[in-house]
Amino acid sequence: MIIPWRRGTAAAHFLxxxxxxLTAADWTAAEPPVxxxxxxxxxxxxxxxxxxxxxxxxxxVPIRLREFGRFDSLLDALPExxxxxxxxxxxxxxxxxxxxxxxxxxxxxxxxxxxxRLRGRGVRLLWTVHNVLPHETVxxxxxxxxxxxxxxxxxxxxxxxxSHLELLESTFGVAPKAAAVVSHPxxxxxxxxxxxxxxxxxxxxxxxxxxxLVTFGQIRPYKGHTAFFDAFDRAVRLEPRLRWLVAGKxxxxxxxxxxxxxxxxxxxxxxxxxxxxxxxxxxxxxxADAAVFPYRSSLNSGAVALxxxxxxxxxxxxxxxxxxxxxxxxxxxFDLDDPxxxxxxLAEPPAExxxxxxxxxxxxxxxxxxxxxxxxxATELRRSL
Amino acid sequence: xxxxRRSLRPVRSGARRARARxxxxxxxxxxxxxxxxxxxxxxxxxxxxxxxxxxxxxxxELVRLGKASAEEQxxxxxxxxxxxAGAPGRQPRPSTAPEPSAGVGSGSxxxxxxxxxxxxxxxxxxxxxxxxDAPLQATLVDxxxxxxxxxxxxxxxxxxxxxxxxxxxxxxxxxxxAIGLLTRVAxxxxxxxxxxxxxxxxxxxEAVTRAVRDAGRPSAPTSELIP
Numbered sequence: 001m002i003i004p005w006r007r008g009t010a011a012a013h014f015l016x017x018x019x020x021x022l023t024a025a026d027w028t029a030a031e032p033p034v035x036x037x038x039x040x041x042x043x044x045x046x047x048x049x050x051x052x053x054x055x056x057x058x059x060x061v062p063i064r065l066r067e068f069g070r071f072d073s074l075l076d077a078l079p080e081x082x083x084x085x086x087x088x089x090x091x092x093x094x095x096x097x098x099x100x101x102x103x104x105x106x107x108x109x110x111x112x113x114x115x116x117r118l119r120g121r122g123v124r125l126l127w128t129v130h131n132v133l134p135h136e137t138v139x140x141x142x143x144x145x146x147x148x149x150x151x152x153x154x155x156x157x158x159x160x161x162x163s164h165l166e167l168l169e170s171t172f173g174v175a176p177k178a179a180a181v182v183s184h185p186x187x188x189x190x191x192x193x194x195x196x197x198x199x200x201x202x203x204x205x206x207x208x209x210x211x212x213l214v215t216f217g218q219i220r221p222y223k224g225h226t227a228f229f230d231a232f233d234r235a236v237r238l239e240p241r242l243r244w245l246v247a248g249k250x251x252x253x254x255x256x257x258x259x260x261x262x263x264x265x266x267x268x269x270x271x272x273x274x275x276x277x278x279x280x281x282x283x284x285x286x287x288a289d290a291a292v293f294p295y296r297s298s299l300n301s302g303a304v305a306l307x308x309x310x311x312x313x314x315x316x317x318x319x320x321x322x323x324x325x326x327x328x329x330x331x332x333x334f335d336l337d338d339p340x341x342x343x344x345x346l347a348e349p350p351a352e353x354x355x356x357x358x359x360x361x362x363x364x365x366x367x368x369x370x371x372x373x374x375x376x377x378a379t380e381l382r383r384s385l
Numbered sequence: 386x387x388x389x390r391r392s393l394r395p396v397r398s399g400a401r402r403a404r405a406r407x408x409x410x411x412x413x414x415x416x417x418x419x420x421x422x423x424x425x426x427x428x429x430x431x432x433x434x435x436x437x438x439x440x441x442x443x444x445x446e447l448v449r450l451g452k453a454s455a456e457e458q459x460x461x462x463x464x465x466x467x468x469x470a471g472a473p474g475r476q477p478r479p480s481t482a483p484e485p486s487a488g489v490g491s492g493s494x495x496x497x498x499x500x501x502x503x504x505x506x507x508x509x510x511x512x513x514x515x516x517x518d519a520p521l522q523a524t525l526v527d528x529x530x531x532x533x534x535x536x537x538x539x540x541x542x543x544x545x546x547x548x549x550x551x552x553x554x555x556x557x558x559x560x561x562x563a564i565g566l567l568t569r570v571a572x573x574x575x576x577x578x579x580x581x582x583x584x585x586x587x588x589x590x591e592a593v594t595r596a597v598r599d600a601g602r603p604s605a606p607t608s609e610l611i612p
Contacts, residue, residue, distance in 0.1 A: 001557060002465050004448040004458040012455035016462070016554060023561040027568040028596060077550025079566045 054374030180380035186365035187309035214288035228294035234343035513582030520547035
């Protein structure tokens with residue numbers, strides 16, 4: 001036979017891809033196969049591929065649902081008594097493109113109706129809470145309503161740290177019916193990793209004697225790049241060997257262009273704008289001595305998971321939530337509003353960013369390797385069915 | 386020069402198509418530098434003329450060139466699937482008309498249901514198609530409860546196998562799904578015998594039997610009809 005397309009990449013082939021995946025289930029197992037459609041699909045980072053990597057071992061069949069509206073076609077094609085799950089991740093698509101608060105509210109109301117209807121068709125709802133509210137929220141009240149709805153209607157809510165449950169309840173005034181606390185996986189093994197520090201620095205043109213900090217990922221207002229710049233600039237005056245390696249796409253948002261200009265003009269900043277191809281990620285992370293996360297706020301961070309997978313200790317702002325991704329002995333906290341003190345921490349590295357700290361990160365990140373975390377989530381989901 | 390070549394393209398293409406219409410449509414595929422639009426035209430024309438082999442060739446060429454649309458990709462998958470049925474490792478495509486007297490496999494006999502596995506008194510799964518190209522159907526038969534295990538009267542407790550959503554799928558994929566579903570039904574109900582009521586469903590009955598047997602369950606069928 002011929003399959004003239006890449007599986008899971010085109011919405012037009014959704015049904016063929018989904019049902020082909022089901023044929024790989026174990027139909028003789030004591031626990032029946034379960035069709036686990038997940039939405040939205042994010043192929044820009046490996047998170048979803050990693051958390052579902054262990055699902056088939058539990059006879060859970062992950063299915064990429066690239067278009068929400070196609071879910072019904074899958075339900076029409078599933079054997080009648082086959083359990084079916086809709087795993088919802090980020091909710092930004094629900095209100096994306098809204099022109100006004102009323103428009104956003106109408107979209108949310110429609111989405112709620114769809115979810116109720118699907119649950120009426122026997123679909124179990126799993127929601128993973130990636131953040132409390134979207135970064136740069138435009139209609140906070142509408143977004144809160146949507147999250148309250150998800151908390152009230154999900155059969156299982158997945159959070160990545162036990163403190164997040166309290167946070168959800170205090171923010172939205174609703175507790176989930178059932179919750180699973182399963183850590184964000186580290187990205188160990190998710191990216192090519194075959195260069196050492198010397199090769200990575202040669203590739204990027206970073207002096208071997210430099211002390212390199214890396215900030216990886218999109219440049220967005222909530223990530224605090226501009227605020228951190230002030231502290232870094234002071235630190236370089238204290239320690240001229242410091243370099244700040246920044247790699248990521250600059251979104252069309254406030255502060256982006258200003259950051260680009262400052263970075264371009266600063267001799268100790270090595271700024272690589274644009275999306276970094278998978279094969280190149282290792283160069284940026286293997287060239288570094290530590291990662292920097294100057295976020296103003298975050299709940300879970302794929303970037304932390306990524307740098308942990310490359311054994312990097314971190315400098316993290318007080319607004320950056322690290323959940324369980326990092327061992328405490330490899331974390332240096334700093335206050336974005338105190339650039340002077342932050343500069344001193346950068347210039348005179350404490351024990352938390354030493355070689356011993358790298359070892360601690362390596363051990364810790366293997367403990368939350370994708371296979372381990374995926375297995376935990378699959379077990380929790382099975383239990384909830 | 387390049388611009389001139391480009392401007393002449395529709396003229397050449399029209400002439401080629403006109404020639405192909407009159408003679409060998411497939412020859413157009415072998416023309417040096419043939420445009421993908423012409424290949425697409427060959428695929429469409431071949432389908433309209435009921436020449437699936439040529440349509441398949443044209444679609445394969447579109448895929449090779451990276452020019453096949455999603456619809457053409459699906460069409461090629463289905464077309465190739467239909468044409469490849471019967472090859473080793475595949476569930477044979479049913480004949481266009483039921484041939485109960487022809488039998489399937491070494492253990493079948495003229496006019497009798499094909500049977501895979503045997504254990505008197507235990508639940509049986511009966512699989513059939515009303516027509517060779519009709520959707521698969523199945524029923525559970527419990528001889529112990531007094532329900533006759535023959536093809537006719539055993540159909541009252543039908544198992545919902547076919548789903549409307551499978552209509553657009555390649556036949557082999559729909560068959561694989563049916564095998565999975567029937568395997569589940571067999572395992573859950575302690576089926577020890579899988580019977581096929583017509584030649585076209587016999588390979589599926591065999592596949593279900595093998596799947597259940599390979600699961601190593603005590604209730605699994607212990608013998609099989611078709612080697």
